[in-house]
Amino acid sequence: MNCCHFDLNTIWFILVGVLFTGYAMLDGFDLGIGALHLFTKDDAERRTLLNAIGPVWDGNEVWLVTGGGAMFAAFPNVYATVFSGFYLAMILLLVALIFRAVAIEFRSKQPMRWWRQMWDIGFSAGSLLSSLLIGVALGNIAWGVPIDDRGEFAGTFLGLLKPYPVLVGVTTVALFMMHGAIYGAMKTEGALHDKLRVWAMRSIIFFVICAVTLTMATLLYVPHLSARVRENPWLFSIALLNMLSIANIPREFHHGRDWRAFLSSCAAIITLMALFAVDIFPNLVYSLPKPGNSLTIYNASSSPKTLGIMLVIAGIGVPVVIAYTVCIYWIFRGKVKLDRMSY
Amino acid sequence: MDVLTLSRIQFGATIAFHYIYPPLSIGLGVLLVVMEGLWLKTKNPVYHQMARFWTKVFALTFAIGVATGIVMEFEFGTNWATYSRYVGDVFGSALAAEGIFAFFLESGFLAVLLFGWDKVSRKLHFFSTCMVCLGAHFSAIWIVVANSWMQTPAGYKLVIRNGMERAEITNFWELVFNPSSMDRLFHTLCGAWQAGAFLVVSVSAWYLLKKRHLDFARAALRVGLTVALAASLLQLVSGDISARGVAKNQPEKLAAFEGLYNTTSNAPLTLVGWVDEKNEKIVGIQAPGMLSFLAHDDAHATVIGLNNYAPEDRPPVQASFLFFHGMVGIGFAMIAIAALGFLYFRHGSLYERRWLLWILVFSVLGPQIANQLGWFAAEVGRQPWIVYHLMRTPDGLSAVVKANAVLASLILFTFIYFLLFAVFIYLLNDKIQHGPDDADLIPSGKLALPTKK
Incomplete structure (x- = not known):
């Protein structure tokens, strides 16, 4: 690629991408655990899995909040168009996130069966719906949505449920399930651990089927997405890395190195997000049928001065955040043990 | 709708x-x-x-x-x-x-x-x-x-981009330290400290009434009452600073808070009452000159009234007035409750005074209601603007x-x-x-x- 001149807009495109990738990589396993939650049978297993994400899910969700904030600050027109345009979908996402969050906190506070079942369903449905909606939203942004000359969304809610975005949504669910199962396997032991490994293998198959279908659909029906890779064949290596990371997961499991399997899964998510970013750049929201109205990193951005100020803020804040996040994961390393402070 | x-x-x-x-x-x-x-x-x-x-x-x-x-x-x-x-x-x-x-x-x-x-x-x-x-x-x-x-x-300029006007930062620190931000931050934090402290006070007082967890409750009450009293007194200071800021930066908001229609010197402060919007006057007990004194340190100073503004530029008067006065009233009540509780606690006779313990149990509602009323007053008092004097709410x-x-x-x-x-x-x-x-x-x-x- 010879078009690399890193202006502030490009840097912010990358930074927002990093925040959303962080979200997918971290909250991805929380959502995946949630999607698998109802498959576990007894209360002890459910509690073990909840406590595997207990100390970290909240911090993981902050990546989404900060990603949203960064989008608001760096590309306010994208934030405004997408959030108001996808109104009902966004409200549904909020409802799903609310139920998921409070269900984790409330579930184990009471011993009654009906109480726990109610929050179990809330947690699982909330997690599944959030993963699906996030995927559908990404799918729409990639496929293209109708944007009018003022930069406003000109479609409908049902118009967002086209086959391609829904396929992206299902792929996201599969990806998070795989990621969650692997994280769960890393944090548990005994029978539950073996069960999660089986689930991880099954969700890998589910994910690979989705991913292959999605790749074919992209190549066949979404030519604007594959244009950059066609022009720069070396970018295909990102897709290759993705496949290698996925293939590495069963290998690491086989050797009993669960944490390496988890790292592989993280690498798979990072490469997927990188591929997505490379495909859409420099558009943030692709406009269909009028590509001229697309929201790009230039026509939708804040002023260079603001982007500069924000870069200083991110430069101070993000390294500190990463440092203590790593420390906190370190403190809570190892297998989950239930104690009286547990959920 | x-x-x-x-x-x-x-x-x-x-x-x-x-x-x-x-x-x-x-x-x-x-x-x-x-x-x-x-x-x-x-x-x-x-x-x-x-x-x-x-x-x-x-x-x-x-x-x-x-x-x-x-x-x-x-x-x-x-x-x-x-x-x-x-x-x-x-x-x-x-x-x-x-x-x-x-x-x-x-x-x-x-x-x-x-x-x-x-x-x-x-x-x-x-x-x-x-x-x-x-x-x-x-x-x-x-x-x-x-x-x-x-x-x-503050710290911004208006620019036309893609055919639309918008605000852009010119000076980040002017934005952060805009004329009202530090006063309002202090005011908000005091309210938050009160909310936390009175919750602790309330639960501890309830344990004392029910004769449960007595050692725990006494120790927690001591911590809670101390923080509650300190925060309530600080809130008085910060409320005063905030009101002066409103008088200076958003005069029509202050006028709405006090239901003051005509610009006058020696402006009165309403202690209890409501606004008769039809006749543009206050029904209630007023302290003459107090508003002028509190806003401008001089009982004879001129305070700007709502009639200085076109009707479409005025905030809703009755609502602003009631929210504001409700908040202030509760604020003073919280000082009284915290001080009373603290004094009797020091004196050692708090545990026998069940009426006071019951007041402490319900005191948890005070900061919560005052916090809500305060925000309502702040936001309703800013109307009809979503961004003061720049953008109207419907826009x-x-x-x-x-x-x-x-x-x-x-x-x-x-x-x-x-x-x-x-x-x-x-x-x-x-x-x-x-x-x-x-x-x-x-x-x-x-x-x-x-x-x-």
């Missing part, structure tokens, strides 16, 4: 509900730091028990605060998209800074605070508690800065969102929030009934180890 009314109701309702929780997190955060600090200093296990108990309550309020807080961030985009385009350059920066500096800190160290009791040393745990408290305060800083910019915009709406979509989301949020509130009260009551754990009097795990020299 039209999309404007529905959107305003939805934003008001969702933020009012959200605002029950962050002040509790901020206030309880401070109390947790005090309790754990006292434990480290005195080695008295009752402080350990206290910190453990209130950590559980903290976790409960924090979870709902997070869940309802994401709604607020999304709503700027979903319902107020035109506003978001207009202010994104300025307002979005403050929100993003809040995420990076505050939310990560708060939620990251919360993990250690809640689940780290037996995993880390006492000092590291105390450090985490301090970081959670700091994070909660940082979040207040950035969100109040953003809101204050809507009240008193900030999303262009593409229809009334029936907002009605649907409003019904959905109302239903869910009632459910959440019921569950919150149920679980809070359950924790209070259950009371502190006696096992917490004996430190376990790494906490049982002596502190290293």
Whole structure:
């Protein structure tokens, strides 16, 4: 690629991408655990899995909040168009996130069966719906949505449920399930651990089927997405890395190195997000049928001065955040043990 | 109803509900730091028990605060998209800074605070508690800065981009330290400290009345009353500073707070009463010259009245007046209650005065109601502007969102929030009934180890 001149807009495109990738990589396993939650049978297993994400899910969700904030600050027109345009979908996402969050906190506070079942369903449905909606939203942004000359969304809610975005949504669910199962396997032991490994293998198959279908659909029906890779064949290596990371997961499991399997899964998510970013750049929201109205990193951005100020803020804040996040994961390393402070 | 009314109701309702929780997190955060600090200093296990108990309550309020807080961030985009385009350059920066500096800190160290009791040393745990408290305060800083910019915009210029006008930053520090931000931050934080302290006071007083967990309750009441009294007195100072700021920066808002129609010198302060909007006068008891004195340090100073402004530029008078006076009235009541409780506590006769203990039990509602009224007064008093003197509220709406979509989301949020509130009260009551754990009097795990020299 010879078009690399890193202006502030490009840097912010990358930074927002990093925040959303962080979200997918971290909250991805929380959502995946949630999607698998109802498959576990007894209360002890459910509690073990909840406590595997207990100390970290909240911090993981902050990546989404900060990603949203960064989008608001760096590309306010994208934030405004997408959030108001996808109104009902966004409200549904909020409802799903609310139920998921409070269900984790409330579930184990009471011993009654009906109480726990109610929050179990809330947690699982909330997690599944959030993963699906996030995927559908990404799918729409990639496929293209109708944007009018003022930069406003000109479609409908049902118009967002086209086959391609829904396929992206299902792929996201599969990806998070795989990621969650692997994280769960890393944090548990005994029978539950073996069960999660089986689930991880099954969700890998589910994910690979989705991913292959999605790749074919992209190549066949979404030519604007594959244009950059066609022009720069070396970018295909990102897709290759993705496949290698996925293939590495069963290998690491086989050797009993669960944490390496988890790292592989993280690498798979990072490469997927990188591929997505490379495909859409420099558009943030692709406009269909009028590509001229697309929201790009230039026509939708804040002023260079603001982007500069924000870069200083991110430069101070993000390294500190990463440092203590790593420390906190370190403190809570190892297998989950239930104690009286547990959920 | 039209999309404007529905959107305003939805934003008001969702933020009012959200605002029950962050002040509790901020206030309880401070109390947790005090309790754990006292434990480290005195080695008295009752402080350990206290910190453990209130950590559980903290976790409960924090979870709902997070869940309802994401709604607020999304709503700027979903319902107020035109506003978001207009202010994104300025307002979005403050929100993003809040995420990076505050939310990560708060939620990251919360993990250690809640689940780290037996995993880390006492000092590291105390450090985490301090970081959670700091994070909660940082979040207040950035969100109040953003809101204050809507009240008193500064450090920006208006620019036409893509055929639309919008505000862009010219000076970041002028934006952060805009004319009202520090006064309002101080005022908000005092309210939050009161909310946390009076919750501790209330629960402790209730235990004393029921003759349960007496040692725990006495020690907690001492900490709670001290913080409550300090915060209530500071609130008086900050209220005075804030009101002066409003007089200087948003004169029509102050006029609406006091129902003052005609610009006059020797302006009176209403102690109790209401506004007769038809005849443009106040019905109630007034102190002559007091408003002039409080706003401008001179009983003969001129205070600007609402008639200086065109009717379409005035805030709703009756509502602003009542919200404001309700807040001030409760503010004074909280000082009286905290002072009375503190004095009798020092005197040692508080435990026999059951009437006062009952007042303390219900005192928890005071800061909550005053916090809500204060925000209503601040936001209603800014109307008809969404950004003071720059953009009117109806002009900030999303262009593409229809009334029936907002009605649907409003019904959905109302239903869910009632459910959440019921569950919150149920679980809070359950924790209070259950009371502190006696096992917490004996430190376990790494906490049982002596502190290293």
